[in-house]
Amino acid sequence: VCLVNPPWALAEHFGKFRNVASVQQPLGLAYLAAGLEMNGHEVAIIDAAVLNYNDERIIEEIRRYAPDIIGVTCVTPSYQGTLTLAFKLKSMFDLPVLIGGPHVTAVTEETMRNPCFNIAVLGEGDFTTVQLLETLRNGGDLAKVQGIAFRRDGKLIRTPPRPYIENLDALPLPARHLLPELGRYKPTPSAYRYLPQATMITSRGCPYHCTFCDRSVFGNKYRTRTARNVVDEMELLITKYGANEIRFWDDTFNVDQQRVMEICEEITNRELDVAWTCLGRINHMNETILKAMAKAGCWQIDYGIESGNQLILNGITKGQTLEMVRRVVGITHKAGIGVRGFFMLGLPGETEATMNDTIRFAKRLSLRSAVFHITTPFPGTELFKLATRSGELRAGTSYDEYMLGFSDDVPYVPTDLTAQCIKHFQSTAYKQFYFRPGFLLRRITEIRTLEDVQRYARAFFMLDRLN
Numbered sequence: 001v002c003l004v005n006p007p008w009a010l011a012e013h014f015g016k017f018r019n020v021a022s023v024q025q026p027l028g029l030a031y032l033a034a035g036l037e038m039n040g041h042e043v044a045i046i047d048a049a050v051l052n053y054n055d056e057r058i059i060e061e062i063r064r065y066a067p068d069i070i071g072v073t074c075v076t077p078s079y080q081g082t083l084t085l086a087f088k089l090k091s092m093f094d095l096p097v098l099i100g101g102p103h104v105t106a107v108t109e110e111t112m113r114n115p116c117f118n119i120a121v122l123g124e125g126d127f128t129t130v131q132l133l134e135t136l137r138n139g140g141d142l143a144k145v146q147g148i149a150f151r152r153d154g155k156l157i158r159t160p161p162r163p164y165i166e167n168l169d170a171l172p173l174p175a176r177h178l179l180p181e182l183g184r185y186k187p188t189p190s191a192y193r194y195l196p197q198a199t200m201i202t203s204r205g206c207p208y209h210c211t212f213c214d215r216s217v218f219g220n221k222y223r224t225r226t227a228r229n230v231v232d233e234m235e236l237l238i239t240k241y242g243a244n245e246i247r248f249w250d251d252t253f254n255v256d257q258q259r260v261m262e263i264c265e266e267i268t269n270r271e272l273d274v275a276w277t278c279l280g281r282i283n284h285m286n287e288t289i290l291k292a293m294a295k296a297g298c299w300q301i302d303y304g305i306e307s308g309n310q311l312i313l314n315g316i317t318k319g320q321t322l323e324m325v326r327r328v329v330g331i332t333h334k335a336g337i338g339v340r341g342f343f344m345l346g347l348p349g350e351t352e353a354t355m356n357d358t359i360r361f362a363k364r365l366s367l368r369s370a371v372f373h374i375t376t377p378f379p380g381t382e383l384f385k386l387a388t389r390s391g392e393l394r395a396g397t398s399y400d401e402y403m404l405g406f407s408d409d410v411p412y413v414p415t416d417l418t419a420q421c422i423k424h425f426q427s428t429a430y431k432q433f434y435f436r437p438g439f440l441l442r443r444i445t446e447i448r449t450l451e452d453v454q455r456y457a458r459a460f461f462m463l464d465r466l467n
């Protein structure tokens with residue numbers, strides 16, 4: 001089996017933000033590969049995104065490897081590129097091509113109209129892919145495999161969805177041995193302290209209903225790995241892969257507070273001296289947890305703060321108030337953990353005044369860094385339905401443009417705004433947030449290593465390009 005993470009043209013997709021773009025291990029493919037290896041398959045992963053391979057190089061690698069089956073992963077902005085690649089693969093090799101990942105799970109019919117994709121694996125692919133390959137090998141009936149879509153007699157058949165995996169501890173750890181060495185991957189400057197940084201997923205699903213989030217793959221049912229299982233993987237990342245830092249990429253690491261406490265205790269008891277960061281929900285934080293996290297090596301938490309205007313915040317149904325944000329950012333800072341704030345500009349109902357509220361709010365909080373994204377309605381989200389209904393999603397938006405405002409295009413423009421105005425506010429937000437003398441001084445005093453110098457240079461170069 002040959003699994004491909006398609007090329008990712010940073011300059012094309014990120015424009016002036018390309019120096020701060022992060023390229024990270026494709027854990028989805030690594031999970032699939034581990035399950036397949038466990039079931040006796042021979043697997044290769046071509047991570048064209050980090051290796052900078054173009055389609056021709058991928059074809060060359062596949063020819064050399066000579067697999068029986070090819071699989072590609074795809075998020076919405078990489079769809080166009082994946083499609084082009086898949087057409088080439090189909091014409092070069094007489095092999096079945098599978099597609100999986102968030103885009104095809106959210107936009108199944110449209111994607112599967114392309115004859116270059118034979119079978120789509122929808123949602124979690126771990127068990128589905130193993131069963132699918134067995135069925136293909138034995139000439140069995142594809143209709144009996146839950147969680148896939150395929151064409152038969154010119155019609156798309158969608159089998160019933162597969163129930164979510166409950167026991168995540170039962171999954172094998174991602175097959176990182178099939179990926180390029182960890183040192184080749186690079187996070188965005190504000191997201192790491194030490195390199196190489198390894199990434200992990202310790203839970204799947206999120207019980208919340210934020211209108212802008214695509215939960216097509218993992219759904220709303222929150223499922224977790226146990227503390228011991230999580231810390232075993234951390235140890236492996238340090239000892240086998242040389243990780244100096246770990247980032248938890250869970251949608252919401254801290255929904256189960258008891259589990260976070262157990263993970264911290266496990267790290268502390270095993271005396272693991274490791275720096276780590278995570279994404280967190282504001283409404284699940286308290287002083288006790290934060291203290292335990294700091295003691296266990298957590299040095300930064302990313303919070304989705306989104307807006308500095310309560311009415312706009314209410315509109316995205318996140319269940320968060322400005323007061324909660326102020327309090328939790330305050331106690332996180334006090335616990336000695338830095339806060340990276342994520343903000344969105346151009347949310348539904350937004351005006352120049354409300355975007356100003358967001359910039360002002362960001363500056364008043366004690367944040368180590370801030371990221372200002374331009375609201376992008378991804379297929380599979382409530383926001384996508386809303387924006388399509390209201391006509392605010394620009395007609396003819398190509399999937400290439402789905403880049404949270406990193407490309408030069410703005411797919412979604414709320415009624416009271418223009419695309420230029422939203423772009424202008426994004427630049428203003430970055431400049432006003434970062435070019436504050438006190439703030440800059442604090443960051444400069446944190447510089448310790450050559451890596452720090454390089455990291456700040458990357459970030460500064462991006463800021464310098466804002467107009």
Ligand code: B12
Pocket residue numbers: 003008022023024025026027028029031032070071072073074075076077078098099100101102103106121123124125126129201212213214215217218249250251378379380402403404405406
């Ligand atoms: C880590 C992460 C990143 C990292 C690293 C990406 C990477 N290389 O994996 C960074 C920061 C670089 C990133 C960037 C972006 N991301 Co991101 N990211 C995530 C996050 C938080 C975790 C990804 C992950 O590791 N998941 C765990 C693995 C196990 O899941 P998985 O990849 O989905 O794979 C499973 C199935 O999908 C399936 N599967 C996947 N591929 C395949 C292939 C085959 C052949 C088969 C059979 C099955 C299969 O099986 C896997 C095992 O169950 C997800 C949210 C989430 N919960 O997944 C968002 C998410 C994937 N990101 C998202 C977005 C929007 C982006 C950006 C576009 C943001 C931007 N800058 O504009 C970019 C796109 C860059 C890119 N080309 O990847 C969206 C995608 C929505 C969509 N419809 O496409 C998500 C779902 C967040 C959300 N809830 O809205 N991201």
